[in-house]
Amino acid sequence: MKDEFAFISNISPEKTHQSSLLKGIGDDAAVYRGSSQFDEVVCVDTMVEGIHFRKDTLTPLQIGKKGLAVNVSDLAAMGAIPLFYLVSVAVSPSWNEQELREIYAGMEDLAKEYQMDLIGGDTVSTGDALVLTVTVIGRVEQGCARYRHTAQVGDTVFVTGTVGGSAAGLELLLQQGLNGDFTGEEQSLLLAHQEPMPHVVAGRLLANYSARISLNDISDGLASEANELAEASGVQLMIESDKIPFHPAIAQIPHQKQLEYALFGGEDFALIGTVPSEQSDSLAKMFSEKGLFFKEIGSVLEGPVGVFLKDEHQQRKLEKQGYNHFQKRG
Numbered sequence: 001m002k003d004e005f006a007f008i009s010n011i012s013p014e015k016t017h018q019s020s021l022l023k024g025i026g027d028d029a030a031v032y033r034g035s036s037q038f039d040e041v042v043c044v045d046t047m048v049e050g051i052h053f054r055k056d057t058l059t060p061l062q063i064g065k066k067g068l069a070v071n072v073s074d075l076a077a078m079g080a081i082p083l084f085y086l087v088s089v090a091v092s093p094s095w096n097e098q099e100l101r102e103i104y105a106g107m108e109d110l111a112k113e114y115q116m117d118l119i120g121g122d123t124v125s126t127g128d129a130l131v132l133t134v135t136v137i138g139r140v141e142q143g144c145a146r147y148r149h150t151a152q153v154g155d156t157v158f159v160t161g162t163v164g165g166s167a168a169g170l171e172l173l174l175q176q177g178l179n180g181d182f183t184g185e186e187q188s189l190l191l192a193h194q195e196p197m198p199h200v201v202a203g204r205l206l207a208n209y210s211a212r213i214s215l216n217d218i219s220d221g222l223a224s225e226a227n228e229l230a231e232a233s234g235v236q237l238m239i240e241s242d243k244i245p246f247h248p249a250i251a252q253i254p255h256q257k258q259l260e261y262a263l264f265g266g267e268d269f270a271l272i273g274t275v276p277s278e279q280s281d282s283l284a285k286m287f288s289e290k291g292l293f294f295k296e297i298g299s300v301l302e303g304p305v306g307v308f309l310k311d312e313h314q315q316r317k318l319e320k321q322g323y324n325h326f327q328k329r330g
């Protein structure tokens with residue numbers, strides 16, 4: 001990159017979408033007007049070259065798109081409406097300005113879907129890996145945010161999308177790189193990894209649904225996220241392995257492998273949640289009427305806090321292993 005200021009001016013949006021924005025890029029900080037009817041929701045996630053992506057697993061456009069998507073997914077898991085984002089980028093010498101602009105174009109692609117505005121950030125140089133940190137701001141009707149701590153005994157556990165596709169796609173990319181020779185099915189797995197879509201519409205339905213709902217997004221794998229729900233709520237989750245909706249492109253692989261991708265792979269960015277069992281059917285009906293995915297995968301039981309996986313022969317404890325476990329396998 002030749003000039004930080006020219007770059008910032010280049011990536012500054014010409015027009016913005018949110019009428020509550022009073023000052024975006026161009027001052028010491030951004031200013032937007034809050035609303036007394038909403039609770040503000042904010043979070044940040046970082047993607048690091050070598051850990052979350054490599055030049056041969058994601059294109060620059062996809063790095064940007066995913067960097068924003070993983071954050072919008074956390075907003076979705078709170079039931080929030082996405083509004084704004086801020087981007088901090090630490091640029092290493094192996095990245096040129098054109099690639100950086102593509103990263104921003106990727107973020108803008110996804111931001112358009114939700115009318116989100118880029119309202120600030122930071123640009124610095126760094127030694128080796130590119131680091132992309134995105135902060136998102138959203139809002140949810142007062143009192144409607146969906147938390148991890150509200151699951152209760154007797155609830156049904158559900159997911160809002162298929163799982164395992166992203167980890168399967170990553171494995172293909174790590175073997176063959178971006179330009180490998182992939183079948184159509186394999187390409188759908190690559191896309192599950194490269195261009196996950198956050199479940200904002202599902203999150204919004206769940207925020208406005210008149211039932212007690214707990215919610216979390218699946219970034220580290222089903223086992224890890226289910227454990228977070230269980231721990232935060234002080235309950236036990238029983239997941240039935242034959243109810244887990246695997247990504248269709250891994251339907252034909254051995255069950256053990258499917259389970260490993262879905263439970264411990266991560267980055268599927270579907271939502272996992274609980275709802276009182278007597279309200280689960282009507283929630284499922286509402287999802288299906290809107291053309292959205294909804295699948296019951298288990299229930300909340302009395303007993304020691306934790307997560308168990310059950311099939312017709314046995315049940316076993318699912319430890320809170322996610323990405324780390326994946327890494328240990330090499």
Ligand SMILES: Nc1ncnc2c1ncn2[C@@H]1O[C@H](COP(=O)(O)OP(=O)(O)O)[C@@H](O)[C@H]1O
Pocket residue numbers: 043044045074219220
């Ligand atoms: N370095 C940190 N400093 C402060 N809070 C953090 C830090 N890392 C994570 N958190 C907080 O810990 C909680 C869990 O984080 P994380 O597991 O990354 O959530 P998620 O998987 O939804 O992105 C969040 O409330 C997050 O804001």
Ligand SMILES: Cc1ncc(C[n+]2csc(CCOP(=O)(O)OP(=O)(O)O)c2C)c(N)n1
Pocket residue numbers: 045046050051052053054057070170219220265266267323326
């Ligand atoms: C090159 C590469 N290796 C490994 C992975 C797998 N991976 C990296 S981070 C991660 C988990 C999610 O990231 P994290 O920073 O824990 O997100 P958060 O839970 O905070 O949302 C996974 C599965 C990857 N995406 N790319």
Ligand SMILES: [Mg+2]
Pocket residue numbers: 044045
């Ligand atoms: Mg996080």
Ligand SMILES: [Mg+2]
Pocket residue numbers: 073074077216217218219
């Ligand atoms: Mg999350």
Ligand SMILES: [Mg+2]
Pocket residue numbers: 045070071074219
């Ligand atoms: Mg996250």
